[in-house]
Amino acid sequence: MDEPKVTGTKPKMSWTRKILLILGFLSTLAVIALIAVAVTQNKPLPKNIKYGIVLDAGSSHTNLYVYEWPAEKENDTGVVQQVEVCKVEGPGISGYSHATEEAGPSLAQCLRQAEGVIPSKQHQETPVYLGATAGMRLLSLENKSAADKVLSSVEKTLRSAPFNFQGARIISGQEEGAYGWITINYLLGNFKQSGWTKLLHSLRSISETSGALDLGGASTQITFVPNEFSSESPENLLYFRLYGKDYLVYTHSFLCYGKDQALQQKLARDLQTVENSSLSDPCFHQGYQRTINISDLFKNPCTSAKEKQFPFSQLSIQGEGDYQKCRRNILKLFNKTNCPYSSCSFNGIYLPPLQGDFGAFSAFYFVMNFLNLTSEQSPVALDKVASTIESFCARPWHEVKTAYRQIKEKYLSEYCFSGAYILSLLENGYEFTEKNWQRIHFLGKIGSSDAGWTLGYMLNLTNMIPAEEPAVPPLSHGSYVGLMVLCSLVLVSMLLFAWLLFHKPKCLQKGIV
Ligand SMILES: Nc1ccn([C@@H]2O[C@H](COP(=O)(O)OP(=O)(O)OP(=O)(O)O)[C@@H](O)[C@H]2O)c(=O)n1
Numbered sequence: 001m002d003e004p005k006v007t008g009t010k011p012k013m014s015w016t017r018k019i020l021l022i023l024g025f026l027s028t029l030a031v032i033a034l035i036a037v038a039v040t041q042n043k044p045l046p047k048n049i050k051y052g053i054v055l056d057a058g059s060s061h062t063n064l065y066v067y068e069w070p071a072e073k074e075n076d077t078g079v080v081q082q083v084e085v086c087k088v089e090g091p092g093i094s095g096y097s098h099a100t101e102e103a104g105p106s107l108a109q110c111l112r113q114a115e116g117v118i119p120s121k122q123h124q125e126t127p128v129y130l131g132a133t134a135g136m137r138l139l140s141l142e143n144k145s146a147a148d149k150v151l152s153s154v155e156k157t158l159r160s161a162p163f164n165f166q167g168a169r170i171i172s173g174q175e176e177g178a179y180g181w182i183t184i185n186y187l188l189g190n191f192k193q194s195g196w197t198k199l200l201h202s203l204r205s206i207s208e209t210s211g212a213l214d215l216g217g218a219s220t221q222i223t224f225v226p227n228e229f230s231s232e233s234p235e236n237l238l239y240f241r242l243y244g245k246d247y248l249v250y251t252h253s254f255l256c257y258g259k260d261q262a263l264q265q266k267l268a269r270d271l272q273t274v275e276n277s278s279l280s281d282p283c284f285h286q287g288y289q290r291t292i293n294i295s296d297l298f299k300n301p302c303t304s305a306k307e308k309q310f311p312f313s314q315l316s317i318q319g320e321g322d323y324q325k326c327r328r329n330i331l332k333l334f335n336k337t338n339c340p341y342s343s344c345s346f347n348g349i350y351l352p353p354l355q356g357d358f359g360a361f362s363a364f365y366f367v368m369n370f371l372n373l374t375s376e377q378s379p380v381a382l383d384k385v386a387s388t389i390e391s392f393c394a395r396p397w398h399e400v401k402t403a404y405r406q407i408k409e410k411y412l413s414e415y416c417f418s419g420a421y422i423l424s425l426l427e428n429g430y431e432f433t434e435k436n437w438q439r440i441h442f443l444g445k446i447g448s449s450d451a452g453w454t455l456g457y458m459l460n461l462t463n464m465i466p467a468e469e470p471a472v473p474p475l476s477h478g479s480y481v482g483l484m485v486l487c488s489l490v491l492v493s494m495l496l497f498a499w500l501l502f503h504k505p506k507c508l509q510k511g512i513v
Pocket residue numbers: 057058059060061092133134135215216217218219220258259260362363366367411
């Protein structure tokens with residue numbers, strides 16, 4: 001049987017169609033190549049991590065912080081983060097005034113911990129700094145040679161660690177305030193905004209910085225950018241140029257107004273009025289008792305002026321748990337009578353009108369956090385804060401002790417005093433009102449980093465905050481690849497559309513579908 005013959009010939013492809021097909025094929029190839037190049041060639045380089053160590057030698061204890069950041073992004077804001085914190089066992093380094101050679105070895109365990117966190121091949125290049133604050137400032141006023149010996153002991157230990165020792169020194173109160181302010185604004189991303197956030201911020205005019213409130217054991221700092229510039233008290237003004245912007249910052253550090261020294265001051269003053277060796281104290285819980293050596297009370301420069309002879313060597317403190325009385329008692333620590341400037345906080349110290357938001361950290365945070373008063377979702381009003389502290393102070397000591405067994409007795413017994421002191425300092429000292437109280441944010445950490453002066457100190461000493469804004473690529477790698485893919489898809493769609501226009505496939509011709 002004859003095979004049926006195929007009739008008719010295949011229509012010849014027109015030249016236009018052929019060219020279009022080739023063009024389409026080549027464009028698809030080009031798009032694939034473009035995407036491949038975008039993804040591979042521009043892939044961010046493998047991260048090269050750098051490390052830095054700062055020891056915060058505070059009056060009550062020493063903390064060691066390890067920070068890390070990607071080497072390529074050193075000058076960006078918000079790239080340095082805390083990866084480790086180690087609390088040194090025992091007292092702050094100023095507590096070694098009678099055994100100065102033991103100050104350094106007390107840091108050894110935390111240094112070993114840092115060795116475990118940082119890859120060994122990077123130990124040598126990792127800078128280590130130690131900054132001592134108010135405890136050492138006081139020791140150096142009281143006994144300069146003991147303070148020097150403590151610093152030498154600490155230096156010896158730090159030099160024997162495998163890191164790159166960069167110095168151990170007492171930082172000034174001004175530096176402590178300024179670096180705390182730099183830290184929180186760096187971490188909050190207030191210094192530099194890029195791209196959309198910059199536009200958004202300028203539209204909402206929120207490119208402001210946040211003030212910093214730091215409460216330590218021996219000193220307290222207040223730092224912020226005031227609204228109006230005044231040259232009344234130049235020692236309280238600092239000038240910074242950061243990321244291309246000028247900042248005039250007010251700062252003051254009150255030595256002896258940290259929470260431990262404020263309590264010492266209060267006790268030294270109350271002692272002047274006692275007739276026997278017993279003192280009723282409204283700032284401790286009812287049923288709480290503590291005995292202190294009178295010679296210890298007058299040992300440091302915060303209290304030494306009040307020293308006199310007493311017919312007893314020990315003082316027995318009995319708690320009364322009376323918040324209102326405690327507030328009145330604390331008020332006497334703030335001398336508001338004479339102010340040589342247009343406005344003052346207390347003790348004749350210049351304070352410009354308070355301005356903007358404040359981040360309050362260290363003991364401001366520890367105490368308010370213990371009292372459950374730090375919620376950012378529903379900020380607690382000033383009167384509610386006061387009533388919470390009042391009811392806490394009114395609880396008998398045995399009840400408080402059983403309710404918070406896990407908390408160190410030294411801390412727990414002082415939260416009533418500390419709560420009352422914080423309110424006195426903020427309300428009476430700095431004159432925060434019901435209204436601007438709402439602008440205080442109690443912060444422990446920002447992201448993974450503790451709020452405090454150490455990060456700002458390291459950023460400054462490693463020149464990681466440039467004066468001028470560094471040039472940044474307009475697009476991030478992700479946005480670049482995304483844009484590439486989008487453009488390619490648009491291109492392919494257009495080619496497909498053009499092809500469909502010139503060569504209508506049969507299925508799209510009228511009447512077939
Ligand atoms: N969970 C905690 C931790 C600490 N504290 C107390 O908070 C105070 C301040 O602690 P800190 O900010 O660490 O002070 P230092 O840095 O040691 O002191 P300074 O900055 O004045 O040198 C100390 O009295 C400490 O007893 C507290 O009540 N509760």
